[in-house]
Amino acid sequence: MKIALIVPMPEEAEFYYQHFHNRKEEMFGCTKFEHFSVNENEIYLGLSGIGKVNAAMNLTSLLAKVDIDLIIMTGSAGSLKPEIKKKDVIVVDSFAYHDAHNTVAGDYVEGQIPREPARFNLQSKERKQFISFLKAKKVAYKEGLVVTGDSFIASEAAKAEIEANFPEAVGVEMEGASFAQVAYHFKKPLIALRAISDNGDEDANESFEEFVKEAGQKAADLIISYLKQ
Incomplete structure (x- = not known):
């Protein structure tokens, strides 16, 4: 299998280098x-950069050249639910853009790019296999909609606006919906794993700096264990 494993930041990638050799x-x-x-799997580990365009x-640069079988996206996210705590793991089941407001442009919903799906649904047999792995390992996880935008959410006001438009959303971050949109058009399965690093409020920046490595380590440990089984 050819697997694309992509994380946003070098701090999150460094954990994989400890386990993958002869690169x-x-x-x-x-x-x-x-x-x-x-x-016997070929792993392509890369940094996405931060934000939707990156x-x-x-x-896209990778998928245009390599016939990837599975995309795995890891990283961190801010919580949008009081029951979703720091260090919790979210196995995303769908993505939308929290900064896409196109309801006046036609029959669209909040978070939808015109002529694109209302939500990028990640259900696939590959995702089900990963869920089965987590259950067998007795790893606690949450599921749900995660929303994406180009701003780091660090205020109650910004968080409240997102919650009003996406009451079902469990997390917020800066890359996921873009991955999902590309995967949708290339017809590739995507497993998206986010570890909660902050609460998306005024303490988010301090919390992010404190927890990003720990969140990245948690996600990396799970993915490495899954790939080695």
Whole structure:
């Protein structure tokens, strides 16, 4: 299997280098990917960069050149629900853009890009297999809609606006919907794993800096264990 494993930041990628060896650097577009072989799987590990354009550009650069079988996206997110706490793991079941407001442009809903799906649904047999793995390992996780935008959410006002438009959303971050949109058009399954690093409020920046490595480590440990089984 050819698997794209993409994280936004170097702090999150460094955990994988401790487990994957004999890597070969390859450039796709302007993005460097590390190419590994793990249990007869070919792993392409790359940084998406931060934000929607970087995420879409860099994933597209890879998919245009390599016939990837599965995309795995990891990283961190802010919580939008009081029951979703720091260090919780979310296995995303759908994405939308919280900064896409196109309801006056036609028969669209909040979070929908015109002529694109209302929600990017991630249900697939690959995702079901990953869920089964988590259950077998007795790993606690949450599921739900996560919303994406180009702003780091760090105020109660910004958080309240998102919650009003997406009352069902459990988390907020900056890349996921772009990954999902690209995966949708390339017809590739996507497993999206987000570890909660902050609450999306005024303490978000301090919390993010404190927890991003811990959140990245938690996600990496799960993915590495899954790939090695």
